[in-house]
Amino acid sequence: MVQYETGKAMAGRVCVMFLAIALALAACGRGERSLTAEGAALYLGNCAVCHGGDASGGGGASVPGLSKTPPDLRVLALNAGGTFPAREVLAVLNGYHKGGQPGRRMAGFQSLESERRRRIKIGDVRLRPSEPMAALLLYLDSQQIR
Numbered sequence: 680m681v682q683y684e685t686g687k688a689m690a691g692r693v694c695v696m697f698l699a700i701a702l703a704l705a706a707c708g709r710g711e712r713s714l715t716a717e718g719a720a721l722y723l724g725n726c727a728v729c730h731g732g733d734a735s736g737g738g739g740a741s742v743p744g745l746s747k748t749p750p751d752l753r754v755l756a757l758n759a760g761g762t763f764p765a766r767e768v769l770a771v772l773n774g775y776h777k778g779g780q781p782g783r784r785m786a787g788f789q790s791l792e793s794e795r796r797r798r799i800k801i802g803d804v805r806l807r808p809s810e811p812m813a814a815l816l817l818y819l820d821s822q823q824i825r
């Protein structure tokens with residue numbers, strides 16, 4: 680009987696432990712998913728006017744002074760041999776953002792700046808950009824044609 684009680688108590692503790700792990704994992708998953716959703720909103724607010732609502736490019740006809748057609752952002756991975764080039768895209772965005780790319784036509788994105796940094800892993804690439812940039816990169820990665 681004592682044995683049985685102890686067994687039950689232990690089973691209870693193991694259950695609680697599994698529950699805690701499951702909740703922690705669920706929280707992680709949700710974190711990344713909601714960051715991607717945040718990225719979608721940032722994309723719509725900052726990028727869609729030129730790159731199109733579905734990132735297929737070719738928009739921007741209504742943007743005055745735009746001399747180049749905005750490219751399709753869904754084929755960045757295809758063009759880079761199958762892996763989303765997260766580091767390069769971040770460099771492009773940071774460059775545009777800081778106005779360091781003369782002759783380029785993208786606007787500055789103040790809303791992508793933040794003191795808060797976020798660790799992300801896309802493919803084998805680990806980055807720690809600002810939280811909005813992280814969100815945008817996760818979203819763009821999710822839009823790639825593979």
Ligand code: HEC
Nearest residue numbers: 725726729739742747748749750768771783784785786788
């Ligand atoms: C005012 C229009 C405009 C807006 C807004 C804009 N882009 Fe662009 N983007 C362009 C144009 C035009 C190019 C091509 C520039 C060039 O090649 O000189 C480009 C290029 C890029 C590239 C490089 C693609 C490649 O094939 O190398 C990326 C990545 C990109 N944009 C992402 C974004 C993201 C993300 C946003 C929103 C945060 C954004 N752009 C907002 C017009 C825009």
